[in-house]
Amino acid sequence: xxxxxxxxxxxxxxxxxxxxxxxxxxxxxxxxxxxxxxxxxxxxxxxxxxxxxxxxxxxxxxxxxxxxxxxxxxxxxxxxxxxxxxxxxxxxxxxxxxxxxxxxxxxxxxxxxxxxxxxxxxxxxxxxxxxxxxxxxxxxxxxxxxxxxxxxxxxxxxxxxxxxxxxxxxxxxxxxxxxxx
Amino acid sequence: xxxxxxxxxxxxxxxxxxxxxxxxxxxxxxxxxxxxxxxxxxxxxxxxxxxxxxxxxxxxxxxxxxxxxxxxxxxxxxxxxxxxxxxxxxxxxxxxxxxxxxxxxxxxxxxxxxxxxxxxxxxxxxxxxxxxxxxxxxxxxxxxxxxxxxxxxxxxxxxxxxxxxxxxxxxxxxxxxxxxx
DNA sequence: GAGCGCATGTAATATGTTACATGATTCA
DNA sequence: TGAATCATGTAACATATTACATGCGCTC
Numbered sequence: 001x002x003x004x005x006x007x008x009x010x011x012x013x014x015x016x017x018x019x020x021x022x023x024x025x026x027x028x029x030x031x032x033x034x035x036x037x038x039x040x041x042x043x044x045x046x047x048x049x050x051x052x053x054x055x056x057x058x059x060x061x062x063x064x065x066x067x068x069x070x071x072x073x074x075x076x077x078x079x080x081x082x083x084x085x086x087x088x089x090x091x092x093x094x095x096x097x098x099x100x101x102x103x104x105x106x107x108x109x110x111x112x113x114x115x116x117x118x119x120x121x122x123x124x125x126x127x128x129x130x131x132x133x134x135x136x137x138x139x140x141x142x143x144x145x146x147x148x149x150x151x152x153x154x155x156x157x158x159x160x161x162x163x164x165x166x167x168x169x170x171x172x173x174x175x176x177x178x179x180x181x
Numbered sequence: 182x183x184x185x186x187x188x189x190x191x192x193x194x195x196x197x198x199x200x201x202x203x204x205x206x207x208x209x210x211x212x213x214x215x216x217x218x219x220x221x222x223x224x225x226x227x228x229x230x231x232x233x234x235x236x237x238x239x240x241x242x243x244x245x246x247x248x249x250x251x252x253x254x255x256x257x258x259x260x261x262x263x264x265x266x267x268x269x270x271x272x273x274x275x276x277x278x279x280x281x282x283x284x285x286x287x288x289x290x291x292x293x294x295x296x297x298x299x300x301x302x303x304x305x306x307x308x309x310x311x312x313x314x315x316x317x318x319x320x321x322x323x324x325x326x327x328x329x330x331x332x333x334x335x336x337x338x339x340x341x342x343x344x345x346x347x348x349x350x351x352x353x354x355x356x357x358x359x360x361x362x
Numbered sequence: 363g364a365g366c367g368c369a370t371g372t373a374a375t376a377t378g379t380t381a382c383a384t385g386a387t388t389c390a
Numbered sequence: 391t392g393a394a395t396c397a398t399g400t401a402a403c404a405t406a407t408t409a410c411a412t413g414c415g416c417t418c
Contacts, residue, residue: 009279009282009283012286013285013286017369017370018369019368029282031273033282034273034275034278035273035275038406038407038408039369039371040371040407041405043369062368062416063413063415064413065370066369078286079287082280082284082286082287082291082295083291083295092217093274094215094216095183097214097215097335098186098190098211100331101214101215101216101332101335102259102263105190105193105259105263106260106264113264149353154281154343157342157343158339161342162335162338165334165338182376182377200398221380221381243388244396244397245397246396246398247398
């Protein structure tokens with residue numbers, strides 16, 4: 001269960017309310033590439049973590065808004081979780097990757113259709129990330145400002161890799177698709 | 182919920198028992214990179230799918246062993262699931278990727294420790310996959326024999342991408358780690 | 363003052379994991 | 391005949407998703 005660590009990580013960047021954390025999971029890079037959660041998981045978890053002393057309410061605003069920040073205990077917990085050996089119970093579960101693996105079960109013609117879609121989608125995503133990177137200029141430092149640079153670069157390389165794989169796979173399959181040259 | 186589709190995909194390659202499917206998820210490429218499940222999920226799901234006519238028992242062996250195969254209805258279901266537009270409810274949840282995103286929350290020195298570990302691990306995995314690919318020779322065709330080739334290539338490119346990213350990230354962080362050149 | 367978005371929560375349902383449980387078969 | 395592995399299952403628990411629910415505050 002990594003939700004508390006994801007929350008600690010986001011709060012370590014800057015204090016936030018449950019509502020803002022929810023938005024971050026919905027729209028941010030972390031929610032897109034790494035971990036997802038809805039508000040119905042986040043609110044109870046924040047209360048639990050506050051009870052455990054990992055986070056604390058640092059501000060109360062309008063409409064019952066409570067801004068949380070990481071406590072020293074929370075920071076320590078996050079650090080040891082990140083530094084501890086992978087101890088991997090690693091349950092991978094990625095629908096997109098599953099689809100890619102199962103392509104072999106399709107006729108080559110069908111598989112190529114899907115692969116072309118993957119190639120187009122990943123190329124578009126990669127182009128978008130390249131545009132964002134160019135706009136922001138070369139990275140001059142990575143700090144508590146956010147995951148932006150590391151995340152963007154990671155996403156870019158990931159998309160490029162999948163794109164290259166899809167193009168390669170299409171080449172492998174096309175001879176079978178068009179045996180009559 | 183993609184477990185039934187993962188099962189359909191594995192059974193489309195060849196009929197198998199619940200026990201064998203469990204082993205495949207434990208040790209196979211699909212279980213490693215794409216989707217995981219334990220026997221306590223698999224057995225009830227197979228029974229449900231048999232009730233729905235997606236799979237059928239084609240053989241009964243010793244110790245109550247039941248070998249399942251995909252029915253035409255199951256094949257049709259798998260195909261339309263693979264061809265349908267991504268309709269992305271895509272709930273990404275990858276602990277390793279989460280760790281990578283949260284690195285920014287660490288001191289640069291700590292982050293570099295973790296990144297070096299990632300770089301070493303991904304380099305080793307990539308080397309292993311390259312070795313396997315070299316042993317099996319160039320791919321001459323992809324058929325119902327399995328996910329082997331597509332999977333190995335996908336894994337290799339994935340590991341190379343993460344490796345490249347980790348090395349890049351180390352370079353970004355090291356000036357901060359050693360400000361006194 | 364009406365509507366929208368902010369902000370938090372509970373309850374019911376689905377799903378997945380861990381622990382528990384059973385019995386058959388093979389091999390030493 | 392004893393141990394290991396095959397082979398399947400149920401029950402209890404933890405977790406996640408969906409639906410339901412409430413009320414404040416801002417803006418038009």
